[in-house]
Amino acid sequence: QVQLVESGGGLVQPGGSLRLSCVASGIIFRFYATRWYRQAPGGQRELVAAINSSGSTNTADSVKGRFTVSRDNAKNTVYLQMNSLKPEDTAVYYCNTGDPNRTYWGQGTQVTVSS
Secondary structure (H helix, E strand, O other), rough: OOEEEEEEOOOOOOOOOOEEEEEOOOOOOHEEEEEEEEOOOOOOOEEEEEOOOOOOOEEEEOOOOEEEEEEEEHHHHHHHHOOOOOHHOOOEEEEEOOOOEEEEEEOEEEEEOOO
16 A cells, blocks of 8 residues: 655745655655645646656745755655745645556645745
8 A cells, every 4th residue: 555644834934945755655756756745725737846756856936046955765755845935935845656557655744834
C-alpha cells in the first residue's frame, strides 16, 4: 500500500521560510517524478514544483527563485524548501507521485503566511 505523508507546514510571517517534507512508503521516489501542488481556499490546485527520476527540477514562475525541490533517496523523502514566503503562498500543499496509470497523493499540509 502506497502512502505519502507531508509535514512541515505551519504559520510563518511574510519573508520567512519553511521546509516541507514528503515521506513515502510502498513506493520508491527515485523511480518516478514527484510534484508539489498547492491549493488556496476557493482556488484550483496549482503545480508548484517537480523533480523527475533523474533529479532534474522545475518550479512554477510564481515561486521561481524562492522555492526549491529536492530529494533524499536514502530517506525516500522529497522536500520543498520555501523562502521569502508571501501571503499569497498560503495554501494546502500536497505531494504527488506515480505514473499516468497510478498516481498517489498525500493528505496535504497547511501553510499560512501572515503577520
